Amino acid sequence: MTSPVRVALSGIVCIASAISLVAQHRLGPQAAFEAPKLAAASDDGEKAIKRFQLPSGWKAELWATEPDVAHGVSFDIADDGRVFVVESFRAWRGVPDIRGIMDWLDEDLACRSVEDRLAMMERQLGPDGMKDYYRNTERIRLLTDPDRKGRATRSVVFAENFATPLDGVAAGVLARGKDVYFANIPNVWHLRDENLDGVADTRRSLSYGHGIRVGFLGHDLHGLVWGPDAKLYFSIGDRASMIRQGDKTIGTPDSGAVFRCNADGSELEMIYQGLRNPQELVFDEWGNLFTGDNNSDGGDQARWTYLIEGGDSGWRIGWQFLEQPNPRGPWNSEKMWHPQNESQPAYLTPPIKNITAGPSGVAYYPGTGLGPEWNGTFTVCDFRGSGTGSGIWAFKLRPKGATFEIVEDRKMIWSIAATDAAWGPDGSFWMLDWVDGWEPVGKGRVYRAYNPQFQQQTIVEETRKILSGGVSNRPDKELLSLLGHPNQRVRQAAQFELAGRGDKVVDALTRLAKGGKSIHARLHAVWALGNIQAKAHKAGRDLQAEEFVLP
Numbered sequence: 001m002t003s004p005v006r007v008a009l010s011g012i013v014c015i016a017s018a019i020s021l022v023a024q025h026r027l028g029p030q031a032a033f034e035a036p037k038l039a040a041a042s043d044d045g046e047k048a049i050k051r052f053q054l055p056s057g058w059k060a061e062l063w064a065t066e067p068d069v070a071h072g073v074s075f076d077i078a079d080d081g082r083v084f085v086v087e088s089f090r091a092w093r094g095v096p097d098i099r100g101i102m103d104w105l106d107e108d109l110a111c112r113s114v115e116d117r118l119a120m121m122e123r124q125l126g127p128d129g130m131k132d133y134y135r136n137t138e139r140i141r142l143l144t145d146p147d148r149k150g151r152a153t154r155s156v157v158f159a160e161n162f163a164t165p166l167d168g169v170a171a172g173v174l175a176r177g178k179d180v181y182f183a184n185i186p187n188v189w190h191l192r193d194e195n196l197d198g199v200a201d202t203r204r205s206l207s208y209g210h211g212i213r214v215g216f217l218g219h220d221l222h223g224l225v226w227g228p229d230a231k232l233y234f235s236i237g238d239r240a241s242m243i244r245q246g247d248k249t250i251g252t253p254d255s256g257a258v259f260r261c262n263a264d265g266s267e268l269e270m271i272y273q274g275l276r277n278p279q280e281l282v283f284d285e286w287g288n289l290f291t292g293d294n295n296s297d298g299g300d301q302a303r304w305t306y307l308i309e310g311g312d313s314g315w316r317i318g319w320q321f322l323e324q325p326n327p328r329g330p331w332n333s334e335k336m337w338h339p340q341n342e343s344q345p346a347y348l349t350p351p352i353k354n355i356t357a358g359p360s361g362v363a364y365y366p367g368t369g370l371g372p373e374w375n376g377t378f379t380v381c382d383f384r385g386s387g388t389g390s391g392i393w394a395f396k397l398r399p400k401g402a403t404f405e406i407v408e409d410r411k412m413i414w415s416i417a418a419t420d421a422a423w424g425p426d427g428s429f430w431m432l433d434w435v436d437g438w439e440p441v442g443k444g445r446v447y448r449a450y451n452p453q454f455q456q457q458t459i460v461e462e463t464r465k466i467l468s469g470g471v472s473n474r475p476d477k478e479l480l481s482l483l484g485h486p487n488q489r490v491r492q493a494a495q496f497e498l499a500g501r502g503d504k505v506v507d508a509l510t511r512l513a514k515g516g517k518s519i520h521a522r523l524h525a526v527w528a529l530g531n532i533q534a535k536a537h538k539a540g541r542d543l544q545a546e547e548f549v550l551p
Contacts, residue, residue, distance in 0.1 A: 033163060034135045036089050038067040039442040048433075049447070051388065053414040060449040061150065063430070064143050068155035070444040072141075072432045074222070074280070074361060074420045078175040079467040079493065081425060083143040083446060084158060085432065086170045086182070089136040092439050095169050096121075097217040104214065109318065111213045112253050113242055114166055114186045121165055121214075130165055137163035138170035138184055140191075142198050143446065152446070159191050159200040168211050172234060172280070174224035177470075179263075183221035183234055185211030190265070206265030209243035210236055212253055215317070216277070219256065223281040227289070228527040229534070230496060231260040231267075235291060237277035238317045243268060254316045258291070258307055274313035274349075280420070281307070282362040282378065284397070285488050285520065287527070288404075292359025292380045293351070296320055298328040300337040302359050303351030304380070306403050311349035340403075353406045356393060358383040361420030361432070366488040368463045369427025370454050379429075381418040387436045390417045413449065424448065425467040425489065427460040463487045471497045476505055480512055483528075484521030495524040499531035506532060 045065035052060050064083070075085040098108055104124060111117050122130060139160035143152040158180065162170065168185030175181075178196060182189040188207045191200040210221050219237025227233050235258045241251035250268055251257060256275035261268040277294040284290070289307040296319075305313055314336040322329040330336060335343040340350040365377040376396045384390045391414030397404040413431070420432040426448075433445040454460065463485075471479060471493050482494035498505050506529065513525035536542055 033089075033137045033160075036070065036136075037442050038070050041065070041067060044443075045433075045445045048387070048416075048435075048445070051415045052449075053391070053411070054449060055412060055451070057451050057453060058449055059452060060447050062445060063145075063150070063448050064152035064155070064446040066443045066445070068152060069141055069143060069446060070442055071440040072419060072434065072444040072446070073169065073171045074173055075422065075430075075432045075446070076173045076175050076224075077422055077424045077430060078177075079425055079470065079489070081145065081464075081468060082175065083152070083430075084173045084175050084180060085141040085143060085444075085446070086173045087139050087141050087444070088169050088171075088440065090138055090163070090167060091169050091217060094133050094136045094163070094167070095217055096214050098214045099216070101214070105321065108213045108215070109321075113212055113244075114209055117212055117214065118166055133165035134163055137161055138167060140170075140173060140180065140182060140200075144198070154198070156198045158193070158198060159203065166211070168220040168239070169218050171218070171220050171222045172224040174226070174232075176226075181206075181224050181232060183224050185220045185236075185239065188221065188224075188232075188234060188261075188265070190263075204265075206232075206261065207243050207245070207259075207268055209251065210241040211239045212242050213239055213317075215239040216320075219277045222279050223258070223291075225281045225283065226492065226496075227260060227283060228287045228492070228495075228524075229260075230263070230499060230531045232263055233258065233260045233281050233289070235259070235275070235278040235281055237275070237294075238315065238320070240317065241270075254318070255313075256293075256315070258289075271309050272307045272311050272313075272349075274311075274315050275305070276315045278305070279360045280362045282364050284364055284376070284378075285367070286523070290362070290378070292356060292362055294359060295337070295357070296328060296331070299332055300328065301354035302356045303337060303354050304359075304406060305351045306349070308349060312347060313351070314345065314348045350403075352397070352404050353409075355395070355406065355409060356380055356382040358385070358390070361418065361422070363422050364488070366423050367486045368457075368459050369423065369429075370451055379412060379421055381421055381431075383417060383419055383434070385417075385438050387417045387433075388415050391415060392418055392421055392431070416447070426464050427455060427457075459486060463490060466490050467493065476501065476508060480505075480508055480521075480525075483512065483524040484516065484518030491520055491524050495528045496531070499528045499535070502532055502535070 045062045049060050071087045073086045073088050137160045140158040142158040144154045166186045170184035172183030180191045187205040191203045194201045219239045221236050223234040225233050237256040240253050243250045252273050257270050258272040275293050278291040295302045319329045319331045360383050361381040363379045365374045379394050392412050394412035395406045395409035398407050417434040418431045419434045424430050428448040428450040431447045435443040479494045479498050509525045516522040
């Protein structure tokens with residue numbers, strides 16, 4: 001089953017050169033696009049809360065609704081509470097789907113670059129047909145509540161003008177200070193709001209070459225998450241990526257994959273392959289990486305996958321089109337989508353469990369906002385095409401040999417067409433609602449849900465203040481103490497800030513890593529030391545061995 005645009009889902013210049021060679025530039029006047037048809041303001045969003053099935057004791061509140069936000073595919077909540085929503089206006093209105101143009105299939109499967117895809121589209125459509133692919137743009141919406149009224153009171157377009165035949169369905173955003181990272185085929189973008197006025201001033205492509213085929217709509221770039229190694233991680237569906245950097249080609253033409261790079265786009269590498277349509281990526285507090293991957297509507301089921309470096313889940317794009325008498329080929333016959341079993345090839349990294357029907361946004365409880373029973377909890381949005389039939393699962397993982405098993409899985413929140421969900425710095429659980437159906441209907445909502453019993457906890461307000469105020473001006477000693485904070489987001493912010501201070505904190509980090517009382521503090525100290533070493537090595541030097549060796 002496929003979900004809307006997450007799962008199924010300048011001026012006009014020479015695309016192949018202008019996008020592939022894009023450099024950092026100041027944004028000029030926006031192109032003229034078709035005005036999106038948005039629903040008028042109403043109380044429908046408030047009424048919808050009545051049907052939500054929430055955990056015992058929880059409340060849900062409408063934080064933003066149409067026409068201030070619409071067609072939301074993914075979102076991110078910055079440390080200071082700003083909410084960035086990826087809105088899709090090209091899904092079904094500028095991004096084709098191979099299922100509607102099957103006479104292109106053989107040529108589409110033969111594509112090995114975005115230039116190949118563009119040339120195919122130009123041959124098939126001609127100049128007049130290509131005009132339709134410039135009419136609509138993907139965009140990033142910025143929502144804020146500057147007066148803390150408990151609802152968005154300001155809504156602005158942070159960035160748009162992503163409207164070429166190569167642009168896909170945008171499906172990933174990640175904010176950190178003035179910087180916003182944006183995943184939209186064929187680029188992973190870095191945008192920057194220099195004066196923090198809510199509108200991006202510059203944009204730069206970190207990597208270009210994603211989406212080499214038309215494929216299935218929504219099998220696009222996703223994810224965007226910081227790893228403990230301070231690298232940017234992201235995923236793509238089986239529209240696939242082949243990125244040329246220098247004399248290297250990075251990626252695979254046959255499946256979806258997971259990539260990572262430095263914050264400036266350098267040292268790009270593919271770390272996992274064999275996925276069909278992985279959505280968001282999520283790290284647990286121990287540095288393990290996971291995703292939910294979608295089924296192919298061929299009798300297989302969606303799955304929760306442990307993303308080990310160098311792993312391969314086995315999916316190949318050609319199997320999508322194998323029908324009777326052997327639908328999906330070895331994907332089904334060798335039980336490759338099942339949890340570990342004797343029928344699978346030995347190279348395979350099997351899924352942990354078959355769970356959900358339309359996995360999209362994923363999250364991990366950060367450690368504050370609820371009671372201790374929530375520690376270690378993952379959530380995954382399960383989009384099934386209707387507001388009443390979709391919702392969000394929660395579960396935990398337990399180590400099992402070299403992998404994990406899912407325990408305590410349950411429907412956490414139901415009867416909401418959530419495409420994404422995240423834990424906010426305020427301790428609440430935030431949800432992005434597509435509203436209903438598969439195609440955009442001019443609506444969209446952001447809800448926050450919480451248990452009032454825990455909202456008044458001192459640690460909740462303390463966490464919010466730390467994150468909203470930032471950590472850049474805090475002394476070394478305080479940052480070292482924050483490495484053991486109950487909130488994972490605070491710990492990572494402190495880790496990255498200490499890593500940026502370089503050699504002068506190496507001794508203190510080493511002492512903490514060797515003898516700290518908190519396992520989280522010790523772990524983040526080790527990661528910070530690794531971050532410092534990586535930067536030093538890139539600069540042509542290494543830390544002294546006696547500074548870095550742990551017992």
